[in-house]
Amino acid sequence: MRYVAIGDSFTEGLGDELPDGTPRGWADRVAAGLAAAGDEPVEYANLAIRGRLLEPIVTEQLEAALALTPAPTLITLNGGGNDMMRPGVDLDRLVRLTERAVRRCADAGVQLVLLSGADPSQHLPLGAMMRRRGDVLTTAVADLAARHGLVFADVFHDAEIRRAPYWSADRLHLNAAGHQRAAGVVLTAMGHPTAAHVVDPGPAAGRRLAAEVRYYREHVLPWISRRVRGRSSGDSRTAKLPQWTPVTASL
Template sequence: MSPRSSASGIPFASYVAIGDSFTEGVGDELADGRVRGWADFVALGMAAASEEPFRYANLAIRGRKLGPIVDEQVEPAIALRPDLVSLNGGGNDIMRPRVSIEGVARTLMDAADRVVASGSHMLLLSGANPSAHLPLGGLIRRRGEELAEAVRAMLPREGITFVDNWADQNLEDIRYWSADRLHLGPLGHARVASNVLTAFGIPVPTEWGVEEVAAAPPGERTRRTAEYYRRYVLPWIGRRLTGRSSGDGRAAKIAELTVVDPASARPL
C-alpha cells in the first residue's frame, strides 16, 4: 500500500501518533505548560498543505517502553481509522540494563504490520541520537545503532514509510536538544518534522526556520555539571529503582481525531 491520494493534494486527511516522550513532544514545552513536539509540527505542516480539514490525534505517553506502547496504543489508534499512523518506540527499552535488540525490532515491525493490515499507512521512524551528550553515551550509541540496523534490515515493506532520524547526524548537535539532553528541544522537534514532511513530499513551512538553523555553525558542547546530575540524572535513576515512570497517571494529550488549525503554526 502506498500513501493514498486525496483531493487536497497531500497523501492523507487524518493522522494518529503513538509512542513515548519523543512523540508526545517532551522537551518542546509551551508557555502554558503543554508540550508540542515533532508530531504536532507534522500535523500543522500537513494541515497547511491541505485544501480540506485535516484531523490529528496524539496518543503517545512519556516513559512508555515499547511493550506498553503496543499494548495500550495500537488498537485505539487503529479504531480511529486514520489515513496515517506514526510509531516510534524502543528508546526507553535500550536504556535498561538488559534488552533484546532483535526483540524490540520485531515488536516494532509486528505493530507496523498490524497498522498496515488495518488499512492505514504506517510512518515508522527512529529517534534522534542523544548519545554525545549523555552519561553512558557509548552504550546508548551502540544499542541505538544496533536497533536502527535491525529495523533497516526489515525494510522496505509495502505500506510503511521509514524516516531514519538516527542517521541524521545534524540532529546530534547540542542546539537541537533540551536542557536534560535526553529529549529534543523545539529546534530538534522541528527538524524531525521536516524530515517527515520531506519524506512525503510535503513542503516544510519556511517560518519554522529549519534550513537557517541547519546552515548556522554548530553549537558548543556543554559540560555535565553537578546541577545537571541533580536535576535530571538522579531523578531518572530514582524512577528506575522504584519502578516508577514519568508517564504514570498521564493520559493522551489529544485522544480523539481533532481538526487542526493551520494558522496555529508559529515560528520557533
C-alpha cells in the first residue's frame, strides 16, 4: 500500500508535535494503523500544508500526489476549513472542487477517501457561523462520497472531539488527543475498527478574563493581521513528507 495525504493544517498535523517539533497528526497515525492492520508494507507521503485553501489542495497537491513514483494506491482528501473562515465563501464551489478531485482519482485508478475536519466552532469567535457552514459542507461531501461509492470519514459530527480537552491553545487545531481520536474515526470508516480515544473529562474549567485576553492577543489578532495583509501561515512552507517513507505499525 502506498498512501498519500493531502490537505491543510488538519492533515499536516498541527497541534500534535513530536519532540523535535515536527507535526505528526491523524494522517501519520492512520498510516501506522494501516501498517498494523495489514500484512503488506505501507509507504506514506504527506503533502498537506497549513493555511491552504481547497483549490490548491485539489489541483497542486493532488497532481503532485498522483505524480509520485510509484503511483499511490490510496489518497485521503480533506480541505475547505480555511475557505470557510473567509467572508463570502461559496460552499457549492467547494463541493464542485471536491467532485473534480473525485473524478481525477477515478480516472487515475487511485482509491480516494474523503473526510471532514473536526468541528472547533464552540470554542471560536463567530463559532455559530462556522458550524453552519461546516455542517452544510460536510453533508454535501458525504452525499458526494455516497454517489461515487467512496469511503467518507465524518469527524465533523463526532460530538466527543468537540470538547476542549481535544484542542490546542489556539482552539482551532486539535492537540495530540484530538488527532488520535480523529485517526480512530478514519481507520474505522476505512474498515479497520479502532477503539475511540477518550480523554478523561475531569473538572470543567471556566474561562478567566486574563486567559481570554491572552488568547485573543496570541491567536486571534495574529490571524486577523495575516488576513489583512493577504498572508497565510503556510507561505513559503513545503510538504513535510514529499516522498514515500516506510511506515511501522504503531500509533
